[in-house]
Amino acid sequence: MRTLTWLPVTEFERVRAGIADPHLRCRAVAAMTRINTLYMVSRAGSGHLGSSFSAADVVSWLLLEELREEDVYFSSKGHDAPGLYAALIGLGRLEEDLLHRLRRLGGLPGHPDVRTPHMPFNTGSLGMGISKAKGLVLGNRLAGRRQRVFVLTGDGELQEGQNYEALAGAVHARMGELTVVVDHNKLQSDTWVADVSDLGDLAARFAGFGWGVLRCDGNDVAALDRTFRERERAHPDRPVVVIADTVKGAGCARFAATSMAPGEWRYRFHSGAPSPADHAAAHEELTAAANAVLAEAGLAPLTGRTASVPDPPGAAGAGTVSLPRVYGEALTALAARDERVVALDADLVLDTGLVPFRDAHPGRFVECGIAEQDMVSMAGGLAARGFLPFVHSFSCFLHARPNEQIYNNASEDRKVVYVGSLAGVLPAAPGHSHQAVRDVSAVGAVPGLVVLEPANPAQTRAAVDYCAAAPQSVYLRLVSVPCAAELLDLPAGPLVTGRGQVVRAGGRVVAIGAGPVVLAELLAAAPALDLTVVNLPWLNRVDPRWLADLAEGADAVVVVDNHLTRGGQADLVARALLEADLPRPPRFLGIGLTELPVCGTANEALEHHGLRSDRLTDTLLARLPGARLVDLGRCGS
């Protein structure tokens, strides 16, 4: 347990009532918002501090002074959600109780979701905001109504091509209602934007598309005031971008990018909770800063409330082994042996485990920025020159944003390895924009592409070797939550395309799954039901003979997908079983997600979707009445 301090709404009310000057009032509210943002993120155990702080002054000014009742505001980047939530709660527009429920089931999602009041769109998938805003404007015009729409974007976000698809149409339609604010804090998730994919002259970019451009210090309330006034006057019938020059982590020296050591490449507070020490120091600093503003206004210091909160919920499994880290080390070693290997990354060098690769093989590491389509097609060009590109992003983005580019590479018979980390329903804290539960189906039909999901470190290392040796392209699906300890010593057979391995010999109910999340739950459920558990790491290929042998003596075959139930391993296995034309086909049951994945802790999400071992047991007992679930007969071993 830890004791954390937060500010109740009553304190926000006292301060707003007690300060007449709008600039001073906004500075006070912004400072207080940062205090509650820190509380929410520390309590949740994850969340985006840096972006929330850089945007805090813009958000506070818009909410307090600029936005009229009928206007719309939303964040396209979505990473600044904790800050936006804290501001809305402070202003009484969201329930105060939600302060304590960031990234929890039924609480405030890790990224904005329309089911939360004042969130017009689901964001967090980058680059969609300007297009969505244009849709609102078109709808308003059709409804004969004029409404100002304000969209906040990140600057790293501007590497996404969709932004530029959106710009021209807004000019064409003379969208004076539309204002885009760029939170130009110069840092994206990993490091400096200029080092990743320089935006160059940002003003010239927007001007080149015909947009009106204004620019100001985005952490200076007075400057924001002047700039938003200027917006209407200067460009009444043109879309306008306000380039707000901000500091990531602004308002707190400890988190501020300006405090980074010379030459330090990594900004440490993009996501994730601060250490207890960082939290304590930052809280003290933020409180002092807020009280200084209050003193300037002649108000008494803040009175916070304390909450004794549980330590942040761990991810599924007690283990601590990260498959992306194991993967990154294996790829680094492979590259030392194989000159063809090149790694491409889309601004997730930390999360994809590529830091060792970048350090060991800087010449063969290509940082593409948040530009997945460009990255995947560049990989095609590298493959055309005889190289073996490994392409990296979160699976939620990698299967979807460059979906057509992946097919195009495949159509050239060019071998590319796509590595999607953060695959599956866990972690559930970031929410559905980041939960890749559709990736297998979205790329599973691509000709010459095999989808492979390793279950533990040994199989991850084997998978890297497989990717290097395989004749075809591979989509490597990597779960990022720690690998449960009981999976570390799974029987490690060779990777043979389409074939799995019995990892627990049991009765005549054969349960098949891939990856650490599913296998951990199946192994936990196995004893009670005497399940025969099979690790089938192949998600779009199955060897019919192997499957027929496995199913021969089975009463039932169950496939559990860490994926939506359509288009995953259950479809694959069911069809192969039926086509195998067995004399005595087993009963079949496929279990997977049947709806949008929920945001919450690992246990909340697995429980909700019926994937936790106890829920799996219940489902099998309920849905396989005929099958005798406890049976000493052995098969498949």
Place this chain on the structure above:
Amino acid sequence: MRTLTWLPVTEFERVRAGIADPHLRCRAVAAMTRINTLYMVSRAGSGHLGSSFSAADVVSWLLLEELREEDVYFSSKGHDAPGLYAALIGLGRLEEDLLHRLRRLGGLPGHPDVRTPHMPFNTGSLGMGISKAKGLVLGNRLAGRRQRVFVLTGDGELQEGQNYEALAGAVHARMGELTVVVDHNKLQSDTWVADVSDLGDLAARFAGFGWGVLRCDGNDVAALDRTFRERERAHPDRPVVVIADTVKGAGCARFAATSMAPGEWRYRFHSGAPSPADHAAAHEELTAAANAVLAEAGLAPLTGRTASVPDPPGAAGAGTVSLPRVYGEALTALAARDERVVALDADLVLDTGLVPFRDAHPGRFVECGIAEQDMVSMAGGLAARGFLPFVHSFSCFLHARPNEQIYNNASEDRKVVYVGSLAGVLPAAPGHSHQAVRDVSAVGAVPGLVVLEPANPAQTRAAVDYCAAAPQSVYLRLVSVPCAAELLDLPAGPLVTGRGQVVRAGGRVVAIGAGPVVLAELLAAAPALDLTVVNLPWLNRVDPRWLADLAEGADAVVVVDNHLTRGGQADLVARALLEADLPRPPRFLGIGLTELPVCGTANEALEHHGLRSDRLTDTLLARLPGARLVDLGRCGS
């Protein structure tokens, strides 16, 4: 049969040998290339004349004078393939015989493919070229080699966001090796670029991203010569764009955009073969123009060869009813009744059947340009305002380019109707970039999205009503080849989600399929095998009870997919059959594409992929030996 004239390679050799002046020689070759381009497209029955002609001078100059042995050139837009092929054949770099095999199996694909010599990449999917070129440059640098890379893009193509993802990195890496030539003919597939999504100041756009910019008349050989010389001098270590101002259809008054009547919105020669009258007049004009250049050089006039060629192969089925046309009329009528209906288009207003809608409801028609991601997210914004957006493109693009945006809309429970025409393996002439055989799998798992493929006009009209009334979003998969006459009177039952209808009562082998292509082939194969044929228009939903009843008395169930065999209807039905736990489960066979779709005529493609009725019959006889294929027992009726 028709008689068409073409120019043999010997004529190109005579002209190249007979003209010393490079400018004059290039003008002659370009003029002759246009003659053979016309021949190829007329013979093939389809192909892109306008783009081939606008780019002919650029392509001829590059191939004849600018490119060195080690340089690379390719077309990103790919629509100008016939012109590029004609030029390469004229220069002896491709087999002369291929002149007669455009868009035929084993011939020259409708869009560039790496299996054809001198085609480094598969293009035709727009906006990938600059990224691919960057991959080549990176690969070259890793291999310690310097190579100039020239990429031709369209101007409409520059609406695709991927281009802008690509620009920054090229500057960051100081890619002086990279030159992009924009064939700036001011027209995209339907109409004027400026009317669709104005590029504004194109030079400023590229300059805003830090590129070097040069500009010239792209149909003036001398100007091209000057400009390419300037390129190295002016920007030795920067990527450069050469904006080549061209005329679509240049070199032939009849095809030239400059001949369009004042106010005429549609350019008629973007794709498709010219009428016999247009062909004859254009051929005469082109020959006169070429002979004038030859005379200027003191050479004798051209001597062509004639070929008596069959009339262009028709598409599958003898029918002439276009489902997109029927769809467009139905949507137009729906919009008259339902104020919520808005239609969004991505520069395919003709092919998606939307002309009547645009004319009847101009205020509710949104032309988005070639910017599918922007279009889909805008639809989300319109839905957020209570409208019912119908989003349109070719299915090959609609399921893939905005794949993440479709999921994002679904995650908001916003109802959007996605209409993908040109679905399936036919027409096969454009090649795999345009054959949507992966769309069902790529969107089939999206929560709250139903994939529906109507089989004939009546069902298409019913599908439009279903889309309007359905609680969930719909992906409407429309086959564009004419609907076979025998499908016009299929029994027309109501559309009930997940349920199909027996359209031919037969024996105990039940063949299930969706859409006009599959059903026409199944009905043709049915009599010999006494198949019971079922029209199941649902591709990611099946009603288990309905299916169980259907399969009850069946010896075998066969599902034929106009789609890759993974992730289509066969997977759906097989799993549902197995989960139905029937006392006597039928044998099961799924038939679909198992590889990249081939380019060719409809018959060539269906034959190659085993989807033509005779091949289906063979497959059933071979793969269902046990099933007694001719049996008087009746079921399923």
